[in-house]
Amino acid sequence: xxxxxxxxxxxxxxxxxxxxxxxxxxxxxxxxxxIAIQFLIYTLFFLMIGGLLAMLxxxxxxxxxxxxxxLGGIFPETMVASGYILPExxxxxxxxxxxxxxxxxxxxxxxxxxxxxxxxxxLGTHDMAFPRLNMLSFWAxxxxxxxxxxxxxxxxxxxxxxxxxxxxLSARPDLTGVGLGQVLWLVAxxxxxxxxxxxxxNYITTTINMRAPxxxxxxxxxxIWSLFITAILALLAMPVLSAAGIMLxxxxxxxxxxxxxxxxxxxxxWQHLFWFFGHPxxxxxxxxxxxxxxxxxxxxxxxxxxxxxxxxxxxVSIAFLGFIVWGHHMFQSGMxxxxxxxxxxxxxxxxxxxxxxxFNWMGTMWRGNLQLHSAMLFAIGFVxxxxxxxxSGVFMASTxxxxxxxxxxxxxxxxxxxxxxxxxxxLFGAIYFWYPKMFGxxxxxxxxxxxxxxxxxxxxxxxxPMHGVGMVGMMRxxxxxxxxxxxxxxxxxxALITWAAFGxxxxxxxxxxxxxxxxxxxxxxxxxxxxxxxxxxxxxSPPKHGNWEEIPVVYHGPHEYSHPDxxxxxxxxxxxxxxxxxxxxxxx
Amino acid sequence: MAHAATAxxxxxxxxxxxxxxxxxWVFLCSEVMFFAGLIGSYVVLxxxxxxxxxxxxxxxxxPVTAFNTxxxxxxxxxxxxAFAAAQExxxxxxxxxxxxxxxxxxxxxxVQVYEYTELVLHRSWEGSHxxxxxxxxxxxxxxxxxxxxxxxxxxxVICLAWATIRAWRGHWGADNTHGIEVLGLYWHFxxxxxxxxxxxxxxx
Numbered sequence: 001x002x003x004x005x006x007x008x009x010x011x012x013x014x015x016x017x018x019x020x021x022x023x024x025x026x027x028x029x030x031x032x033x034x035i036a037i038q039f040l041i042y043t044l045f046f047l048m049i050g051g052l053l054a055m056l057x058x059x060x061x062x063x064x065x066x067x068x069x070x071l072g073g074i075f076p077e078t079m080v081a082s083g084y085i086l087p088e089x090x091x092x093x094x095x096x097x098x099x100x101x102x103x104x105x106x107x108x109x110x111x112x113x114x115x116x117x118x119x120x121x122x123l124g125t126h127d128m129a130f131p132r133l134n135m136l137s138f139w140a141x142x143x144x145x146x147x148x149x150x151x152x153x154x155x156x157x158x159x160x161x162x163x164x165x166x167x168x169l170s171a172r173p174d175l176t177g178v179g180l181g182q183v184l185w186l187v188a189x190x191x192x193x194x195x196x197x198x199x200x201x202n203y204i205t206t207t208i209n210m211r212a213p214x215x216x217x218x219x220x221x222x223x224i225w226s227l228f229i230t231a232i233l234a235l236l237a238m239p240v241l242s243a244a245g246i247m248l249x250x251x252x253x254x255x256x257x258x259x260x261x262x263x264x265x266x267x268x269x270w271q272h273l274f275w276f277f278g279h280p281x282x283x284x285x286x287x288x289x290x291x292x293x294x295x296x297x298x299x300x301x302x303x304x305x306x307x308x309x310x311x312x313x314x315x316v317s318i319a320f321l322g323f324i325v326w327g328h329h330m331f332q333s334g335m336x337x338x339x340x341x342x343x344x345x346x347x348x349x350x351x352x353x354x355x356x357x358x359f360n361w362m363g364t365m366w367r368g369n370l371q372l373h374s375a376m377l378f379a380i381g382f383v384x385x386x387x388x389x390x391x392s393g394v395f396m397a398s399t400x401x402x403x404x405x406x407x408x409x410x411x412x413x414x415x416x417x418x419x420x421x422x423x424x425x426x427l428f429g430a431i432y433f434w435y436p437k438m439f440g441x442x443x444x445x446x447x448x449x450x451x452x453x454x455x456x457x458x459x460x461x462x463x464x465p466m467h468g469v470g471m472v473g474m475m476r477x478x479x480x481x482x483x484x485x486x487x488x489x490x491x492x493x494x495a496l497i498t499w500a501a502f503g504x505x506x507x508x509x510x511x512x513x514x515x516x517x518x519x520x521x522x523x524x525x526x527x528x529x530x531x532x533x534x535x536x537x538x539x540x541s542p543p544k545h546g547n548w549e550e551i552p553v554v555y556h557g558p559h560e561y562s563h564p565d566x567x568x569x570x571x572x573x574x575x576x577x578x579x580x581x582x583x584x585x586x587x588x
Numbered sequence: 589m590a591h592a593a594t595a596x597x598x599x600x601x602x603x604x605x606x607x608x609x610x611x612x613w614v615f616l617c618s619e620v621m622f623f624a625g626l627i628g629s630y631v632v633l634x635x636x637x638x639x640x641x642x643x644x645x646x647x648x649x650x651p652v653t654a655f656n657t658x659x660x661x662x663x664x665x666x667x668x669x670a671f672a673a674a675q676e677x678x679x680x681x682x683x684x685x686x687x688x689x690x691x692x693x694x695x696x697x698x699v700q701v702y703e704y705t706e707l708v709l710h711r712s713w714e715g716s717h718x719x720x721x722x723x724x725x726x727x728x729x730x731x732x733x734x735x736x737x738x739x740x741x742x743x744x745v746i747c748l749a750w751a752t753i754r755a756w757r758g759h760w761g762a763d764n765t766h767g768i769e770v771l772g773l774y775w776h777f778x779x780x781x782x783x784x785x786x787x788x789x790x791x792x
Contacts, residue, residue, distance in 0.1 A: 129607045197618050205611040209602035245623030247732065256732070257723030258629065264637040264725045269629055426749045 012294060028139075030131035031545055035138050036117035037438060041429075042141060043109035044512070050101040053503050057093045060085045062479040062491075062498035078157060088177055090479045092152070093159030098163030099185065102285070103192050104145060104425050110288040111196070111234065112138065114430060115203045115227040117438065121223050121536035121543065124212025124552045124575070129205040133198050140195035151184040159185040162477065167259030167270040171251040177352075179252075186249045193242035197233045200506050203231035212535065212575075214554030218312070218576065221534045221558040222305060225312050226291025229319045230467070232286050236265040236323075237280035244273035271333055274325035283322040285419060286386075287315060289426030290357060293379045296433050296557075297361055299532045300376035301368025302570050304559040307360045314353035314360075321350045331402050340399050347397035354390050368569075369562075371530075374448030378429030381456050383423025389414060394465065407477075410470030416463045428455070428511065435515075440541045441522030447514040454507035461500035465493050531571050533560050538573050612770045615778050619740075620631055623781050626736065627680045629786070630729045640724050647711055647719055648730070649703060650790050656699045659787050663692035664779045677762035679755075683757075686752040686768070689775070693745040700738050704731075733785055740778045 021032050029035060059069060067083035069075075079089040100168070116134065120127050128134045151158040158181040161170035165186075173179035207228045220228075250256040257263020259270045298305045305311060327335060327343035362382045365449070370376070392414040396402045405411065428451075428517070436442045470476075481487040528537040535552055536543070552575040560572035601609060644650065657716060666688040673681025711719040713727065721731040751771055754760065760768060 019675075129611060160697075181601055201615045201618070203613055204614045209603060209605070209607045211608050235614065236621050239618050239622035240625040243629070247626075247629065250721065250728065250732065255720075256728035257725065257727060258633065264633075264640050266633060266636055269632050272632075273625060273629065370598050 004219070005229060008334055016218075018083065018087045028135060030127070030135050032116045032120050032128050032131070032134060033438070033547075035134055036113050036264070038138050039108055039112035039116060039141075040438075041051075042104050042145065043113060044140075044166065045514075046100055046104040046145065047106075047109070048508065048512075049326050050097055051508060053093050053097040053100065055502060055505050056085060056496040057090065057097060058501045059192050060090055060093075060479065061481070062495040074367055076153075079152075088160060091176065092158040092181070093478070095159045095162050096148070096152070096185075096539060099159070100148060101419070102163060102281070102567050103189065104141075104148060106285055106419060106427070107196070107281075107368055108141060109427055110285065110423060110487060111140070111199060111203075111227065111230060114288060114292070114434075115199065115231065117434065118223055118536065119206050119227060121437075121539070121547060122224050122534050123207065123210060123215055124535045124548070125206065125210040126290070126546045126548065126551070126552065128202045129210055130202050134202050135435045137195045137199040137202070140191050140198065144191040144195070147184045147188040147191070148401030151181040151188075151281070154180040154184065157181050164274055165245075165248065165270070166274075167248065167251070167267045168261065168263075171248055171259045171270075173252060177553050183249060184253075186245050189245045189296075190242055192247075193238045193245070196238045197242075199236075200235040203227060204235065207231075212554050215574075218309070219554055219557050220469065221291075222294040222308070222315075223291040223534075224296075226287045228316055229315050233280040233284050233287070233319055233322065237277045237284070240273060241277035241281075244270065244277070266423070268333060270331075271328070271330050275329045276323075277391040279326040279331065280319075280322045282418075283318055285423050287318065289382060289386075289423045290315070290434070292426045292430040293382045293420075294364070295534070296375050296379040296429050297364045297383075298559040298561065299433075300371045300373065300379065301365045301528050302371070302561045303364055303368040304557070304561055306363030306366070307356070308557070308559070310439055311360055314356045317353045318350060321353075325350065328397055331399050332406050337399075344397055344399050348394065351394055351397075358387055358390070372446060373432070374443070374452055375429045375433035377449065377452040377456075378425050378432065381452065382422060382425040384426055385417055387460070388464075389422055392417060405470055407475060408470035409466045409474045409476060412476055413463050413466035413470060416466070419556040421459055421463070425455075428452075428477055431515070432466075432531070433516070434536075436522075436525030437536055437541050437543070439519055439520055439522070440525055441504055442529055443522055444514050447517075449512060451507055451511045451514065454510070455504065458500045458504040462497050465497055469493055531569070533571050533573050534558055535574055538575055597690065606766055608766055608770050611771045616773065619753075619777060619781075623736075623784075626733050627784070629790070630733060633725050633729060637725055641726050643792055647707070647713065647788055652699065652703060653790055656696055657782065659692050659696050659699070660779050660782050663689050663696070664776055666692060667775050671765065671768050671772050672702075674760050674765040674768045675762060679758065679761070680755070682760050682768075683752070683755045686748065686755050687727065690745060690748040690752050693741055693748060693775075697738060697745060698743055700734070700741075730789060733789060737778070737782055737785055740781070744771075744775050744778055749773070 003146075025031075026034060029038075048390040058441050069080055069083050069085060070332045072085075075089075079086060079092075085093075116128070116427050148158075156173070156178045158178070159165075159170075160176045161182065170182060175180070176182070205328050207220075207224060214580045240279045245258070251260060251265075257265040259265050294305050294311060325343060325347045327339065328347045331343075365380070392410070395405065396411070396414060397495050405561060432443055432448055440443055469490055472490055474481055474490060481490070525541050527540050529541075530537070533556070535554070538552060539548055554574045555576065555578050556572055556574050558574060559576075560566075562570045563572045592668045653780075670682060670685035670689060673685055707719040709718060713719045713723040716723075719727055721728050748771065751760075751767060754767075
């Protein structure tokens with residue numbers, strides 16, 4: 001096996017390759033690239049599970065009185081009885097759709113996959129600072145996944161108190177009828193926290209200490225900047241959730257009353273702790289997506305990122321503001337209006353760096369030589385969807401508006417515009433973009449483009465009408481809306497949303513097919529299929545164990561496209577010797 | 589400027605601090621947030637229900653824990669001594685001080701187990717027998733905070749025991765001090781957290 005010895009100086013030295021056993025190479029691997037692929041398979045699986053839960057929910061929302069759930073017979077009587085989804089099961093669907101998507105699909109896909117894959121490759125190092133810790137951060141996710149799946153099949157079913165786990169609903173089994181399922185999910189959450197913290201320690205340390213020579217802070221690709229800032233957010237926010245989650249487990253199991261008013265505890269304390277974690281979490285879920293988008297847009301427009309420094313500063317300020325706005329999730333909790341105003345103002349401030357980023361993306365594309373491949377389409381889709389999601393966020397930041405739309409489908413629309421239209425679009429883009437580096441073959445472009453257009457159109461048909469449904473007043477977690485006078489007349493809209501959602505889910509299988517088909521049949525990629533400048537493209541696809549024969553030396557910024565001093569091509573790799581390429585470029 | 593970096597010689601990069609130490613500092617930031625979550629909740633809960641708190645010393649055995657605190661502070665001193673011995677390559681000193689730190693840490697845990705047993709079996713709380721995590725917010729916060737600290741001490745003692753075994757195998761020396769330094773950082777952090785916990789849980 002190739003051993004990577006961290007020396008006293010923090011530099012890794014690669015020894016010659018040895019044969020590794022299958023188990024060490026693919027299962028208990030310490031190679032960051034293999035760990036990233038493990039994370040990718042894991043998260044794609046849970047993306048499908050989360051989608052499946054959403055499909056069941058959508059069926060119930062569109063046809064609450066119809067029964068006859070197709071294939072309803074395969075579910076146990078505790079979930080689906082005579083074709084009807086039971087209310088308790090619906091609660092579990094709502095809760096676990098959110099929980100699985102946030103904690104087991106999107107977050108580990110953004111960070112577990114791409115921070116692992118890209119940080120050592122784009123920074124020009126042989127591996128992470130702590131490869132074994134890195135392996136542990138993947139394997140801590142495995143019990144989390146197993147516990148989550150198992151929780152559906154225990155007495156009382158899976159957790160049903162919402163993904164936000166508000167106490168006392170989540171703390172007292174007699175209120176939801178869910179006992180063990182809730183505990184299992186919380187234990188899973190503690191494992192996820194552990195994985196996330198160990199991962200973050202690795203990402204931060206690697207970025208601080210293991211950059212290739214010449215890779216100064218302001219020459220780091222924006223992907224790395226965004227993943228680095230995200231790791232700091234996760235490092236500081238996840239332990240607070242772990243502490244709160246453990247207290248909640250104690251409330252459920254050993255008779256404490258941290259969040260139970262009858263024992264002197266404070267339900268509001270849970271909300272504060274949860275959202276102190278929860279709001280940075282929102283940025284954990286979007287900042288890496290912003291990084292991928294910046295990268296893909298720059299490569300696909302053959303232009304440097306517009307306003308690189310402003311982009312970095314915007315990332316930093318979003319991260320900082322992210323820690324002081326958690327109260328905007330709690331306007332309805334009876335907080336002091338003055339405090340509410342403070343949270344409104346700090347939240348509105350976030351619109352400024354977000355707008356800087358959005359305009360800079362457009363500036364990057366402006367008059368560029370646009371290459372509209374699948375990755376680029378998804379990146380452009382990200383910008384468009386993020387703009388809508390960001391703007392609806394401004395509505396919510398303002399207390400009076402928020403009180404009106406609180407806990408309605410307007411909120412559901414908003415979260416999906418940023419998390420699906422935002423994060424997941426960027427993730428699809430990232431997969432199309434870096435797939436050739438991971439597996440040595442390109443994904444099929446035709447299928448990729450069909451996948452994009454299906455996703456883009458159906459996504460908007462699903463989630464845009466939800467704004468309107470929410471304005472009418474449809475409640476966010478309602479099981480059956482037919483009994484309410486004010487919700488008459490939205491049945492057709494809900495049925496439309498459901499049909500489009502089925503199509504959206506189905507389009508995911510086209511992506512999955514493309515993913516596996518291209519492993520064997522995709523076009524051979526070569527080292528640098530996109531003519532990109534960053535370091536990962538300057539090594540073979542897929543890179544060997546240890547990434548480089550010799551650590552590259554960095555001479556240029558990360559996005560030197562259409563460089564005026566280079567004549568025969570429109571890009572300048574970060575590690576190209578200036579005197580070899582063009583003497584004039586060296587003076588920059 | 590870039591010509592200084594020629595093939596075959598890798599220039600300095602990153603911080604002037606070795607990677608394991610950076611990693612430990614980063615990890616400790618996360619630990620600070622974990623204990624901040626617990627301690628912050630404690631403060632909020634206690635202010636919200638101050639009348640349910642017992643007077644210092646009524647339930648908890650402060651003198652025994654004060655002695656335990658003293659042990660933990662001593663173990664920080666022996667940890668520093670172990671690092672100093674390692675820097676000088678003093679093999680006898682490394683063994684002596686690492687072993688002392690391990691024993692002091694283990695003793696702290698032993699005293700804590702004794703304290704818990706006494707509380708659960710022999711103290712009474714609001715008329716009922718036994719002071720347990722279910723004994724109001726006072727019991728819940730007490731056992732949660734000291735328990736998680738104890739868990740951190742346990743992890744530290746396991747690592748220290750491993751470091752001590754390695755000391756007997758001659759692993760540490762003037763050219764190999766990093767492991768001891770990094771473990772020391774963790775150990776001092778655990779000690780510092782205890783001083784805060786002892787103050788807010790036992791003394792006020």
